Amino acid sequence: MAGMSKARGRPRTFDRDAALEAAIRLFWERGFEATSLGELTEAMGIRPGSLYAAFGDKKALFREAVEVYGRSPVGSFPARALAEEPTARGAVSRILREAAAVYADPSHPAGCLAISAATNVTAQDDEIAKFLRDVRNAGLAAIEERLRRAQEEGELPAGADASALASYFATIVQGLSQRARDGADAAELSQVAELALAAWPDGG
Amino acid sequence: MAGMSKARGRPRTFDRDAALEAAIRLFWERGFEATSLGELTEAMGIRPGSLYAAFGDKKALFREAVEVYGRSPVGSFPARALAEEPTARGAVSRILREAAAVYADPSHPAGCLAISAATNVTAQDDEIAKFLRDVRNAGLAAIEERLRRAQEEGELPAGADASALASYFATIVQGLSQRARDGADAAELSQVAELALAAWPDGG
DNA sequence: TCCATTCTTGAGCAGTCACTCAACAAATAG
DNA sequence: CTATTTGTTGAGTGACTGCTCAAGAATGGA
Numbered sequence: 001m002a003g004m005s006k007a008r009g010r011p012r013t014f015d016r017d018a019a020l021e022a023a024i025r026l027f028w029e030r031g032f033e034a035t036s037l038g039e040l041t042e043a044m045g046i047r048p049g050s051l052y053a054a055f056g057d058k059k060a061l062f063r064e065a066v067e068v069y070g071r072s073p074v075g076s077f078p079a080r081a082l083a084e085e086p087t088a089r090g091a092v093s094r095i096l097r098e099a100a101a102v103y104a105d106p107s108h109p110a111g112c113l114a115i116s117a118a119t120n121v122t123a124q125d126d127e128i129a130k131f132l133r134d135v136r137n138a139g140l141a142a143i144e145e146r147l148r149r150a151q152e153e154g155e156l157p158a159g160a161d162a163s164a165l166a167s168y169f170a171t172i173v174q175g176l177s178q179r180a181r182d183g184a185d186a187a188e189l190s191q192v193a194e195l196a197l198a199a200w201p202d203g204g
Numbered sequence: 205m206a207g208m209s210k211a212r213g214r215p216r217t218f219d220r221d222a223a224l225e226a227a228i229r230l231f232w233e234r235g236f237e238a239t240s241l242g243e244l245t246e247a248m249g250i251r252p253g254s255l256y257a258a259f260g261d262k263k264a265l266f267r268e269a270v271e272v273y274g275r276s277p278v279g280s281f282p283a284r285a286l287a288e289e290p291t292a293r294g295a296v297s298r299i300l301r302e303a304a305a306v307y308a309d310p311s312h313p314a315g316c317l318a319i320s321a322a323t324n325v326t327a328q329d330d331e332i333a334k335f336l337r338d339v340r341n342a343g344l345a346a347i348e349e350r351l352r353r354a355q356e357e358g359e360l361p362a363g364a365d366a367s368a369l370a371s372y373f374a375t376i377v378q379g380l381s382q383r384a385r386d387g388a389d390a391a392e393l394s395q396v397a398e399l400a401l402a403a404w405p406d407g408g
Numbered sequence: 409t410c411c412a413t414t415c416t417t418g419a420g421c422a423g424t425c426a427c428t429c430a431a432c433a434a435a436t437a438g
Numbered sequence: 439c440t441a442t443t444t445g446t447t448g449a450g451t452g453a454c455t456g457c458t459c460a461a462g463a464a465t466g467g468a
Contacts, residue, residue: 411439413467415465416464417460419458419461420457420458420467421459422458424453424454425442425453427452428450429451431448432445434444434460435445436441437443438441
């Protein structure tokens with residue numbers, strides 16, 4: 001950490017970040033198991049040996065792909081909304097509206113990588129499915145936490161069920177991702193997002 | 205068709221319906237590609253040769269599994285609700301409430317087979333993904349049709365957007381299935397269903 | 409009895425899967 | 439220079455994939 005000395009040995013001949021970006025795309029499009037190492041190495045422009053040297057194995061590459069995706073604008077918009085919007089209502093509306101726009105954006109694969117990339121998985125890759133499940137449930141917990149704070153601060157009525165509301169909005173987000181993968185465009189998803197906001201206590 | 209003559213040749217030694225039921229369970233649990241022929245033959249209690257003789261190939265078996273699932277109580281509740289309920293409002297509420305109960309019923313795999321069994325698929329099995337996508341979009345179209353009729357009959361306000369509402373409810377259903385697969389129980393999903401109904405024009 | 413028909417069985421097919429490794433290449437350190 | 443370290447390469451690993459097929463078994467019909 002301190003020395004930051006020059007790297008020894010033969011330097012890497014490919015751009016690690018660019019290669020990872022290619023892997024993200026593929027996993028996003030097809031999912032973890034449906035993406036083969038052959039497809040990965042071809043899209044990343046490297047040979048299997050380089051992939052294993054640089055990323056570990058397929059599971060480690062996937063985990064890193066999910067992490068980097070989660071820090072990208074497309075993957076981090078819910079966390080940003082929760083952190084930046086002054087009100088819970090504002091945060092939730094922004095999440096739904098941005099989800100509608102982002103999930104149907106044709107410049108990248110449809111929907112959310114964390115929602116759709118490990119739904120059909122062999123027994124031996126169950127840990128990968130669990131990994132993404134935990135990511136999703138953490139997102140749900142973050143919404144619920146924000147709603148509880150809103151309740152303490154008086155923004156959300158004391159009679160409202162923060163837990164149920166959080167589940168509801170998480171359900172909408174996951175549904176939007178699925179509908180985008182089924183071909184729904186941004187206009188259609190936006191209408192869904194607006195309708196979904198009607199469930200907010202005291203009307204839309 | 206007319207003769208109904210006795211079957212010639214060696215009779216089948218296994219129960220075709222029971223074997224198909226076992227296949228449905230596996231596909232429901234893991235999805236199309238993540239279920240191997242080895243797992244199928246073991247669960248169905250037959251050898252590969254018998255499977256191919258009785259069902260064709262893996263894709264044909266899957267299609268038949270989806271069809272039979274779609275005629276079962278668990279798979280046909282949306283169509284039943286649309287056909288049996290006198291009002292569109294009643295049909296939609298029933299769909300959401302039954303989805304909450306059925307998708308989280310621990311006596312069978314979580315969620316909906318048609319929603320979750322072919323989301324991560326290789327290029328060579330794209331037709332299977334398309335097949336289920338069409339099934340889902342047909343479900344959406346059925347809801348939209350019912351809402352349009354409700355609008356003609358005056359149940360739904362003329363100003364309401366039947367298409368957007370249908371998309372919204374389809375999004376909820378798909379979201380409920382996903383949440384069930386993530387471990388949400390019936391109580392949680394029921395709360396989501398009730399909140400979702402708040403979007404119905406003129407309040408819940 | 410003998411044939412035709414249908415099903416079951418077990419062995420095994422070509423292809424793909426994720427992954428590995430010895431040999432070579434390119435860099436730094438001394 | 440040599441030694442060390444790290445990366446790339448191409449061939450290849452065993453295990454698994456969906457699937458097939460010849461041989462044998464069980465039925466009905468003549």
